[in-house]
Structure formats: structure tokens, C-alpha cells
Amino acid sequence: MSTTLAPPRSPLVSRLAVISITLGIFAIVTSEILPIGLLTAIGPDFGISSGTTGLTMTLPGVVAAVAAPAVTLTTARLDRRLMLCACMAVLAVADVLAAAAASYEVMLVSRVLVGLTIGGFWSIGAGLAGRLVPPRAVGAATAVIFSAVPLGSVLGVPAGTFIGGLAGWRTAFLALAVLAVLVLAALLVLLPPLPAQQVTSGRVLLGLLRTRGAAVALVATFLIVVAHFGTYTYVTPFLQDVTGLSPAAVSAVLLAYGTAGIAGNFLAGRVAATRLRAAFATCGCLVAAATLLLPSAGGTAAGAVASLVVWGLAYGGVPVCSQASFVAAAPRAPEAATVVFTSSFQATFALGAFLGGRVVDAFSVSTVMVCGGLTALLMAACLWSLTRGGSGARAEPPSHGGLERRPFRRVRPGR
Numbered sequence: 001m002s003t004t005l006a007p008p009r010s011p012l013v014s015r016l017a018v019i020s021i022t023l024g025i026f027a028i029v030t031s032e033i034l035p036i037g038l039l040t041a042i043g044p045d046f047g048i049s050s051g052t053t054g055l056t057m058t059l060p061g062v063v064a065a066v067a068a069p070a071v072t073l074t075t076a077r078l079d080r081r082l083m084l085c086a087c088m089a090v091l092a093v094a095d096v097l098a099a100a101a102a103s104y105e106v107m108l109v110s111r112v113l114v115g116l117t118i119g120g121f122w123s124i125g126a127g128l129a130g131r132l133v134p135p136r137a138v139g140a141a142t143a144v145i146f147s148a149v150p151l152g153s154v155l156g157v158p159a160g161t162f163i164g165g166l167a168g169w170r171t172a173f174l175a176l177a178v179l180a181v182l183v184l185a186a187l188l189v190l191l192p193p194l195p196a197q198q199v200t201s202g203r204v205l206l207g208l209l210r211t212r213g214a215a216v217a218l219v220a221t222f223l224i225v226v227a228h229f230g231t232y233t234y235v236t237p238f239l240q241d242v243t244g245l246s247p248a249a250v251s252a253v254l255l256a257y258g259t260a261g262i263a264g265n266f267l268a269g270r271v272a273a274t275r276l277r278a279a280f281a282t283c284g285c286l287v288a289a290a291t292l293l294l295p296s297a298g299g300t301a302a303g304a305v306a307s308l309v310v311w312g313l314a315y316g317g318v319p320v321c322s323q324a325s326f327v328a329a330a331p332r333a334p335e336a337a338t339v340v341f342t343s344s345f346q347a348t349f350a351l352g353a354f355l356g357g358r359v360v361d362a363f364s365v366s367t368v369m370v371c372g373g374l375t376a377l378l379m380a381a382c383l384w385s386l387t388r389g390g391s392g393a394r395a396e397p398p399s400h401g402g403l404e405r406r407p408f409r410r411v412r413p414g415r
Contacts, residue, residue: 013190014132014133014134015133016186016190017132017190017191017192018129018132018133018141018144018145019144020183020186020187020190020191021084021125021128021132021145021187021191022144022145022147022148022151023148023179023182023183023186024084024087024088024121024125024148024183024187025121025122025125025126025145025148025149026148026151026152026155026156027088027091027156027176027179027180027183028087028091028114028117028118028121028122029148029149029151029152029156030152030155030156030157030160030176030179031091031094031095031114031117031173031176031180032057032060032061032114032118032152033057033152033156033157034156034157034160034172034173034176035053035054035056035057036057036157036232036233036235036236036254037157037158037160037161037164037236037250037251037254038160038161038164038169038172038236039053039054039233039234039236039237040236040237040240040247041164041168041169042056042107042169045169046103046104046107048104049361051357051358051360051361052357052361054233054234054353054354054356054357054360055108055111055353055354055357056107056108056111057229057233057349057350057353058350058351058353058354058357059108059111059112059115059350060111060112060114060115060118060346060350061115061118061229061346061347061348061349061350061351061353062115062346062347062350063111063112063114063115063116063118063119064115064116064118064119064122064342064343064346064347064350065119065343065344065346065347065350066119066343067115067116067118067119067120068118068119068120068122068123068339068342068343068346069123069205069339069340069343070119071083071116071119071120071123072120072123072124072339073205075120079193079194079195080124080128080194080195081187081191081192081193081194083120083121083124084121084124084125084187084191085184085187085188086120087116087117087120087121087124088117088121088180088181088183088184088187089180089184090113090116090117090120091113091114091117091121091176091177091180092177092180092181092184093113093177094110094111094113094114094117095110095114095173095174095176095177095180096173096174096177097109097110097113098110098111098170098173099170099171099173099174099177100170101170115346118342118346119342119343119346122338122342123338123339123342123343125145126145126146126323126338126342128145128194129141129142129144129145131194132191132192143265143266143269143320146265146269146319146320146323147262147265147266149261149265149316149319150258150261150262150264150265150312150316151258151262152258155258157254157258158251158252158254158255158258160172160173160175160176161236161247161250161251161254162248162251163175165247165248165251205336205339205340208326208329208330208336208337208340209340211329211330212329213325213326213328213329213330214326214329214330214340216325216329216383216386216387217322217325217326217328217329217341217344218340218344219379219382219383219386220280220284220322220325220379220382220383221322221325221341221344221345221348222344222348223284223375223376223378223379223382224280224283224284224287224318224322224375224376224379225318225322225345225348225349225352226348226351226352226355226372226375227284227287227288227291227352227372227373227375227376227379228287228315228318228352228372228376229348229349229352229353229356230352230353230355230356230359230368230371230372230375231291231356231368231369231371231372231373232311232315233352233353233356233357234356234357234360234365234368235254235308236250236254237360237365238294238298238365238366238369239253239298239304241365242295242298242299242365242366243298243299243300243301243304245301245304249301253304253305253308254308256305256308256309256312257308257309257311257312258312259312260308260309260310260311260312260313260316261312261313261315261316262316263313263316264283264312264313264314264315264316264317265316265317265319265320267313267316267317268283268316268317268318268320268321269317269320271317272317272320272321272324276321276324276325276328277383277384277387279317279321280317280318280321280322280325280383281380281383281384282314282317282380283314283315283317283318283321284314284376284377284379284380284383285314285376285377285380286310286311286313286314287311287314287315287318287372287373287376288373288374288376288377288380289310289373290307290308290310290311290314290373291307291311291369291370291372291373291376292369292370292373292374293307293373294307294311294366294369295366295369295370298369319345322341322345323337323338323341326338326340326341326344327341356368356371356372359371
């Protein structure tokens with residue numbers, strides 16, 4: 001991943017190339033988190049509990065955490081366009097396999113393939129904007145690419161849940177397979193050759209992990225992602241069992257959550273450009289407030305919607321703040337920063353879903369919300385104390401050569 005100047009291309013084609021990568025990440029994110037909306041349908045089909053079904057969320061994260069550095073290092077000299085296309089092909093196979101799974105074991109195999117795709121595509125694609133658009137448009141293009149994360153929640157999960165309610169959960173995965181094939185075609189047509197320019201090595205990754213900035217980013221990311229996915233993975237059972245909503249109403253609430261997430265993504269991107277610590281800590285505090293209040297407020301539909309909107313707004317800013325924190329720790333090695341961000345994010349995602357499942361099976365979905373809220377509060381406290389006195393610096397746009405020389409990269413939500 002390099003941010004060197006792209007060769008002269010049509011502005012329209014460049015924008016469409018960015019959109020094709022965005023759609024690729026959207027398809028990946030939706031495939032990864034779709035079981036959240038279908039948990040109560042997948043489990044009974046295989047005769048397993050909600051907590052055990054939550055492994056469909058845990059497994060991709062574990063695999064992605066390993067695949068992010070492994071795939072990036074082993075394919076460091078390959079054309080990045082080729083790698084993105086290969087990842088989309090694997091995603092299509094994974095979703096078809098999920099749709100056709102005759103046993104839970106086969107379903108888990110499909111989730112392993114989803115994890116491989118996440119580790120490869122996200123680590124490479126998330127930072128390619130600088131090779132596709134002019135320098136002045138890199139910030140906006142990067143924000144567009146990262147908007148795929150909340151879009152997976154606002155469009156992907158509600159749409160998949162809706163399709164699952166109408167035609168069965170397997171049809172939802174089949175629809176995602178079709179989307180993956182369409183994205184593969186778009187990548188083949190719209191992306192230019194992208195030969196490797198900045199080769200990421202294991203030595204660079206290890207050097208990054210030894211920095212204080214990376215350690216702080218790891219702690220903050222670990223706590224907030226555990227808090228979020230330990231709770232959000234089981235939000236559908238909560239809304240159905242505690243709030244008493246129908247599957248159609250759950251889809252509507254998840255849509256409201258995702259809409260707030262999109263707003264949070266762009267808002268946090270703007271604030272993090274100048275006040276990264278404040279933006280990241282605020283996200284943690286709002287996630288804590290939403291999840292701690294949900295067991296009581298979520299007894300009514302209005303309370304549940306209000307809590308989920310606040311939650312979505314807060315979590316929408318987490319990925320951009322986390323990624324900006326890692327970039328701040330490695331201003332001259334942006335691909336290494338993205339790899340560490342992807343790996344740590346996915347590993348913690350998997351752990352959160354797993355721990356949440358154990359709490360749900362042992363206690364209740366309300367208990368897991370309280371545990372997640374306390375963890376989010378701990379994240380905000382740790383981030384504020386560990387970065388005291390050194391996190392308020394103003395960020396500047398990337399330098400002309402693409403290797404940031406300021407405290408951290410400015411991620412601008414567009415003009």
C-alpha cells in the first residue's frame with residue numbers, strides 16, 4: 001500500500017475505483033457480521049444455542065487476525081489488484097458454502113474463508129486511496145472507503161435480516177455471494193495495475209509494536225472492541241426476548257443503529273483530525289452509556305431505539321479513531337499500521353463475541369450488556385490516562401510522498 005501519485009486516469013474512473021473497493025469492504029463486513037441479525041434463525045436450524053451460534057462471529061475474527069499479517073507479508077511483492085480480486089473470489093465461495101451448509105461444521109468452514117478474505121482485502125484495500133485519486137482527494141476517498149464499515153450495519157445487516165425473514169437465512173448469504181461476484185467484476189474493470197511499491201516486512205511490524213503509540217492504540221482498541229462485540233453480537237436476542245420486538249421490527253431498529261453509525265463515522269473522522277484522544281474516548285463513553293442503560297431502557301421499544309441510536313453514533317467512530325491511532329504510531333509505514341490495525345481489531349472482535357457468548361449462556365443477554373458497558377468505561381479511562389499531555393496535537397494531511405511526517409494522518413470526511 002503506497003500513497004504515491006496515481007497515473008493519469010479519468011476522474012470518473014478513479015472515483016468508481018474507490019467505490020469498487022468500498023463495495024468490496026461493504027460485502028466483507030456484511031458477510032462477517034450478518035449472523036448478528038440471523039442468530040435466532042441459524043441456531044435452531046443446526047440445533048445449537050445462541051452462545052454457540054456466536055462462534056460464527058468469533059471464527060472469522062480469529063482467522064482474520066492471523067491472516068492480516070500473514071497474507072500481507074507473503075504477498076508483499078504481488079500486484080495489489082490481483083490480491084483484491086482473489087479475495088473477492090474467496091468471499092463468493094465462502095457465502096455460497098454458508099448458504100448450502102448441511103451441518104454447523106460446514107458453516108464454520110465458510111466462516112474461516114470469510115476470515116481469510118477480511119485479513120487480505122481490508123489490510124490492502126483500506127489504504128489504496130492514495131494510488132487511485134489525486135493527493136487533494138485522498139482524505140475524502142479514505143473516508144468513503146471506511147464508510148463501508150458502518151454501511152455494513154446500516155444496509156447490510158438489516159437487508160440480510162429482512163431477506164432472511166422472507167426467504168430464510170441461507171438466501172441472505174446467497175445474495176451476498178452474488179454481490180461479491182459483482183464487486184469482483186468491478187475491480188477487474190476499474191482498478192489499474194497496482195504493483196507493490198512499499199514492501200511491508202516482519203521487522204517493520206515488530207518495530208511498530210514496540211512503540212508507545214501502538215501500545216496505547218492496542219489497549220484502547222482491545223477494550224472498546226471487546227465491549228462492543230461482546231454485546232452487539234447478541235443484540236438481536238435482546239431485542240426479541242427482552243424488548244419483545246418482532247423480526248421485522250428488529251430489522252428497523254438495526255437500520256436506525258446503522259444510520260447513526262454512518263453519521264458517527266464521518267463526525268469522528270472530522271473531530272479526530274484535530275482531537276483524536278477526545279474523539280476516541282467520547283466514543284467509549286457513549287458506548288458505555290448505551291449498553292449500561294439498555295437492560296432498563298430496552299424494556300420498551302422507544303428506550304431500545306434511543307439506546308441503539310446512541311450506540312450506533314458512538315461505535316461508528318471507533319474504526320476511524322482506532323486506525324488513526326495506529327497511523328499516528330507509524331507515520332512512515334502506513335501499510336504496517338493498517339495491518340496491525342486490522343489484525344488487532346479482528347482478534348479482539350472475535351474475543352468479544354466469544355466472551356459475550358459465554359456470559360449469555362451462563363447468565364442472560366441483559367448481563368452481557370452491563371459487562372460490555374463497564375469495559376467501555378474502562379477503555380475511556382485508560383485512553384485518557386495513558387495519553388495525558390500528548391494527544392491534543394493537530395493533525396495535518398499526508399505529505400506529497402504519502403509518508404506522514406506529522407503526529408497522525410488526517411482522515412477527512414469529505415467536502
